[in-house]
Each structure stands twice: as structure tokens, then as C-alpha cells.
Amino acid sequence: MSDLYGRHKAVLPDWLALYYADPIEITHGEGRYVWDAAGKRYLDFFGGILTTMTAHALPEITKAVSEQAGRIIHSSTLYLNRPMVELAERVAELSGIPDARVFFTTSGTEANDTALLLATSYRRSNQILAMRNSYHGRSFSTVGITGNKGWSPTSLSPLQTLYVHGGVRTRGPYADLSDDDFIAACVADLEDLLGHVRPPAALIAEPIQGVGGFTSPPDGLYAAFRQVLQERGILWIADEVQTGWGRTGEHFWGWQAHAENGPPDIITFAKGIGNGMSIGGVVARAEIMNCLDSNSISTFGGTQITMAAGLANLTYLLEHDLQGNARRVGGLLIERLRAVAAQLPGVREVRGRGLMIGVELVKPGTDTADPETAAAVLEAAREEGLLLGKGGGHNTSALRIAPPLSLTVAEAEEGAAILERALRSCVQ
Structure with a gap:
């Protein structure tokens, strides 16, 4: 456990949720990427819960x-x-x-x-x-x-x-x-x-x-x-x-x-x-x-x-017509993920619009939510440098994808490839 994590637990409420078994400290970002305190780079597919809408460290805003x-x-x-x-x-x-x-x-x-x-x-x-x-x-x-x-x-x-x-x-x-x-x-x-x-x-x-x-x-x-x-x-x-x-x-x-x-x-x-x-x-x-x-x-x-x-x-x-970019790049990303999901019985549905995409996981052959596998996919994606969110009314069994709206096609493909590997390694 990092010193910062220990300090966090000592002074902040137990119900203040943290992602990951070993939580990370994000120290800086640029464009669609962020870095943690150890210097590892991540492609940000959650944008601080859909908040970093255009890009990290955007010069015009700074x-x-x-x-x-x-x-x-x-x-x-x-x-x-x-x-x-x-x-x-x-x-x-x-x-x-x-x-x-x-x-x-x-x-x-x-x-x-x-x-x-x-x-x-x-x-x-x-x-x-x-x-x-x-x-x-x-x-x-x-x-x-x-x-x-x-x-x-x-x-x-x-x-x-x-x-x-x-x-x-x-x-x-x-x-x-x-x-x-x-x-x-x-x-x-x-x-x-x-x-x-x-x-x-x-x-x-x-x-x-x-x-x-x-x-x-x-x-x-x-x-x-x-x-x-x-x-x-x-x-x-x-x-x-x-x-x-x-x-x-x-x-x-x-x-x-x-x-x-x-x-x-x-x-x-x-x-x-x-x-x-x-x-x-x-x-x-x-x-x-x-x-x-x-x-x-x-x-x-x-x-x-x-x-x-x-x-x-x-x-x-x-x-910069980021709405149009969300439509174009998001459409490509959804289709890419649906093609992967079609091969995995544990993926119940890929849904969403633009750059607001959900991937719902279930126990294969059922409609029963699978939050354990969703958590495992989140961890596996993080290991390969991709940050995702999760949610859902059925025990947080849906992965949530919502990157900054300036996401490029190349970055969408990079993230989709990491997520595909994470899904294939965790989902039956």
C-alpha cells in the first residue's frame, strides 16, 4: 500500500470510492493521456467521469x-x-x-x-x-x-x-x-x-x-x-x-x-x-x-x-466540431467493440451513442450481472495503460467508455485493442 493510499484511508470516508486494488495518483495529463506518480502513461477513456470533455491541458483553456x-x-x-x-x-x-x-x-x-x-x-x-x-x-x-x-x-x-x-x-x-x-x-x-x-x-x-x-x-x-x-x-x-x-x-x-x-x-x-x-x-x-x-x-x-x-x-x-468528431470516432469505436463482443458470450451488450459507450458483462448464457469480471477487466485494461469507468444498475457490471471528445481514430483503435485484450483475458 502506497503512503498516499494509507494517508487517504486515515482521513477520508470509507464510502469515498477508489478504483483499482492498488489505487493510482494521476499527476498530469495532455490531450487524451494522463500519467501517474510512477510515470506510467494511460489513455484516458473516462475523462474524470465525463468531465474532461475536450482534452487535458488544452492550451486555450489553460x-x-x-x-x-x-x-x-x-x-x-x-x-x-x-x-x-x-x-x-x-x-x-x-x-x-x-x-x-x-x-x-x-x-x-x-x-x-x-x-x-x-x-x-x-x-x-x-x-x-x-x-x-x-x-x-x-x-x-x-x-x-x-x-x-x-x-x-x-x-x-x-x-x-x-x-x-x-x-x-x-x-x-x-x-x-x-x-x-x-x-x-x-x-x-x-x-x-x-x-x-x-x-x-x-x-x-x-x-x-x-x-x-x-x-x-x-x-x-x-x-x-x-x-x-x-x-x-x-x-x-x-x-x-x-x-x-x-x-x-x-x-x-x-x-x-x-x-x-x-x-x-x-x-x-x-x-x-x-x-x-x-x-x-x-x-x-x-x-x-x-x-x-x-x-x-x-x-x-x-x-x-x-x-x-x-x-x-x-x-x-x-x-472544432467536437460533436461531429464524437459521432464519427464514436461510431467507429462502437462497431469495433461490437465485433469483439459478438465472439464473447459474457458480453451481453455494447450500447451507447457517440463517445458515450457501455459494455455490459454477464455470466455467460445468462442475464445475471457479473461485477467481478467487470472489475477484472478494469484492472487488466489499467495494466496495459487504459483507464475505463464502470457502472450499471445491476451491481456495476457495465464498463463505461467516455473519452475526451477530441479523441482521434488512432487513439480509438489503441484503446479498443487494449480493451479487446482485457475482455478476452477475463471474459468467457
């Missing part, structure tokens, strides 16, 4: 942060803040929400917490619809709407949460249906549920479930849900903490795969927009955002140095 730090780092939201206004203007325009207002936080958890405050205040209801297998953060309110027991340390909550079918296409009671019939069954279930309860405040849903193992419904499910919700005045909150900013390749936002009935009422975001800096936020129609009848602030939300990073990062993302 320069913007350095220049802003030389002027002022922080003043709070009690004063006018030019970088915050400029980033809010761009996010509002990109959101697709008419007459949008933007509130910045420091994390996705805080963003979702704020969205819940807005929705429940606006609707005067503490009932929330959430998806099974979902994850929305680690605060008291967001744990209360998380539908993944592995990330729910308590059932206590200030909210009454009702869980809806549909976030996982290939498991559950409707898995064997066609896409159209799957959507129809989920909508019928939602309508039946709403017939038994007072109208909830909102439905919160990840377009692709992140911690849940990169699962998603057929395109159009949330559009169909939206029609049911709109008839009853129920809001739709799209949790875009992991799916936003072009990661899925086909769309800038995950909700756009379900856009038939217009944009969500509220969008939450975080992670990738800061490229490692602590930025989260909420976008909502003005009437919803302005419904609170008391004062509030965000001491560290929207601070100048994080806004400077966000502006530089968003500019780079758009000017």
Missing part, C-alpha cells in the same frame, strides 16, 4: 484560466460578473428553451437540487417522477430521486418519488417488445400511475443514464411522455450532466433525440462544460426560474475563473 486568475478569481454573485453573463448568454441560446434564464452552480448535484427546488416551488407539489436505474447526485434531495440502490444510502427524502419504466431498453417487463410497443407500454404505465396520485411537480430524466451504465430508451420515449405531462401541467427536467455538449454525437443535447414536443422546461448541466473546472447549472423558462419569492445567491457558482474556463472550452468545442 491560457484563459491563467489570464483570468491574474485579474480576479472570485467576487460572488452579489456583483456584476462579465464572464458569467457571457457564458449564460451562450448557454441560453444553445439550450433551445425560449426566454431562457441560466443559474450557475458548482456541480451537477447542486444543479439538480436547484431544478427540484424550482419545479416543486413552481408547481406547489413535492411529488417527483423519476426513472428506474437513474442517478442524479449525492445531496439529500437528489439521493431521494435516484433510482439506483447502489448509490442511494438512505430512503429518507423531502420528496415523494414515483419511479417510471423506460430508462433501460433491454431489461425489465417490456424488454421483449418492439421499440414502438415499448414506448406505448411505458406511456400506458405512466398514464395509469398518474391516475392514482395527485399531479407531480416534474419528471426528471437522463436522456442516457450515466451511472446506470449508459442505458437509454428508444428515441421518442420522452417526447411521448412529454405529451402526457403537458396535458397535466407537469414539468420535464432533462438531466444533461453527462449527455450535454455534443457527447452523444448525433445531438448537442440528449433531449434532442426526443424533441417532437419541444424542449424540456428545465435543463441541468455540469461536468463537460468546465473541462475539469467546477461548473454546473440550470436553464429554465423565465417564469419558472423567477418563481422563487425570496433572495438567493451562489457563492462559488459562476465565479470568474470557472466562467472563463467554460467560455474557452465551449468556444473550442464549437469551433
